[in-house]
Structures are given as C-alpha cells and as structure tokens.
Amino acid sequence: MSQTKANEFGKWRSFFWPIHNHELKKLLPMFLMFFFISFVYSVLRNTKDALLITAPGSGAEAIPFLKVGGVVPAAIIFMLIYAKLSNLLTKEKLFYATILPFIVFFILFAVVLYPAKEILHPTELADKLEATLPHGLSGLVATFRNWTYSLFYIFAELWGSFILSLLFWGFANDITKVTEAKRFYALF
Numbered sequence: 001m002s003q004t005k006a007n008e009f010g011k012w013r014s015f016f017w018p019i020h021n022h023e024l025k026k027l028l029p030m031f032l033m034f035f036f037i038s039f040v041y042s043v044l045r046n047t048k049d050a051l052l053i054t055a056p057g058s059g060a061e062a063i064p065f066l067k068v069g070g071v072v073p074a075a076i077i078f079m080l081i082y083a084k085l086s087n088l089l090t091k092e093k094l095f096y097a098t099i100l101p102f103i104v105f106f107i108l109f110a111v112v113l114y115p116a117k118e119i120l121h122p123t124e125l126a127d128k129l130e131a132t133l134p135h136g137l138s139g140l141v142a143t144f145r146n147w148t149y150s151l152f153y154i155f156a157e158l159w160g161s162f163i164l165s166l167l168f169w170g171f172a173n174d175i176t177k178v179t180e181a182k183r184f185y186a187l188f
Contacts, residue, residue, distance in 0.1 A: 030172060037164050044156035052153050055146040057126060061139035062150070070143070070154045078158060082166070091174060098167055105155050113148040120148055 053060055085097055113120065126145035130138060143150045 041160050048153045048156035051149045057145045058142035062142040065139040065143050066153050071157045074154050
C-alpha cells in the first residue's frame with residue numbers, strides 16, 4: 001500500500017474510531033463501567049415507576065409527593081454527606097463509600113423488604129388516614145402505605161443522579177486527560 005493510501009486510511013480510521021490501541025486498556029474498563037451503571041439505571045428507572053404505580057392503593061398521584069418530599073430531601077442529605085466524606089476519604093474509598101449504601105439497599109430490598117411487603121406495609125392505618133384526610137392527599141397516603149416501594153423509588157432516583165452523574169463522570173474526569181476526553185467522551 002502506498003504512503004498516501006495509508007495516510008488516507010489512517011484519517012478515515014481515526015474519524016470513525018479515534019482511539020489508539022494503547023488507550024484501550026483505559027477505555028474498555030471505563031466503557032464497561034459506564035455500560036453497567038447505565039444498564040442498572042435503565043432497569044431501576046422502569047422498575048421504580050412500575051412498582052409504585054401498580055401498588056395497591058397507589059397510582060401516579062404518589063410520584064409528585066415522592067419527588068418533592070422524598071427525592072429532594074434525600075438528595076440534599078446525600079450531597080451533604082458526600083461533601084463531608086470527600087474531605088475525609090481518598091477518591092477510591094469515597095467511590096466505595098458512595099456506592100455501598102445503594103448496593104446494600106437494593107440487596108436488602110430484593111431479599112427482605114419486597115418478600116415481606118404484606119407484613120411491612122401499614123395497610124389498615126393507611127386506610128384510616130385515607131378516610132380522614134382530604135382526597136388531594138391520597139398520593140401522600142399512597143407513599144406511606146407502600147413505604148418500601150417509596151424507598152425503592154427514592155434510591156432509584158438517586159442512582160441516576162449520584163452514581164451515573166457524580167461518581168462515573170468524576171472518576172472519568174480524574175483518570176482521563178483532556179486530549180483523551182475529546183475522543184473518549186463522544187463514545188460514551
């Protein structure tokens with residue numbers, strides 16, 4: 001192959017695949033990490049809505065109450081804890097300390113909370129509350145009635161904000177040079 005054809009092929013190759021072979025040992029683990037975090041996020045995003053909306057005595061009216069009364073305060077508290085821990089821990093330990101509560105909760109939910117939902121959900125008390133409170137607060141009662149699903153909803157919402165946005169992109173920014181980022185981040 002002549003030199004001009006080789007240069008032309010190299011330009012086309014770098015246009016479609018801008019990664020050098022020696023960079024694959026950094027890119028592939030990052031890509032797998034991004035894929036699995038995004039996959040879990042996608043599953044959680046669909047599951048949280050399905051659990052809450054189809055729960056007995058619940059519906060879409062519970063979502064605004066959870067977003068305002070559950071997700072926002074939990075995000076603020078989690079961010080304050082994260083800020084404090086970021087001053088105390090190394091980046092690696094901070095990563096594990098941030099992801100560990102999510103892993104523990106989702107395992108606990110799958111093994112304990114979901115199987116025992118009939119025992120844990122205060123159905124009778126929620127029925128009494130629903131009978132006495134105004135109809136506009138039925139979403140609030142639904143979040144209380146299905147509190148395990150509400151916790152799942154909150155943790156699933158925080159997964160996207162903290163694990164995907166904060167942890168992954170913070171990790172990526174720490175280990176990627178600016179010249180690599182121009183080529184790597186487009187692939188993500």
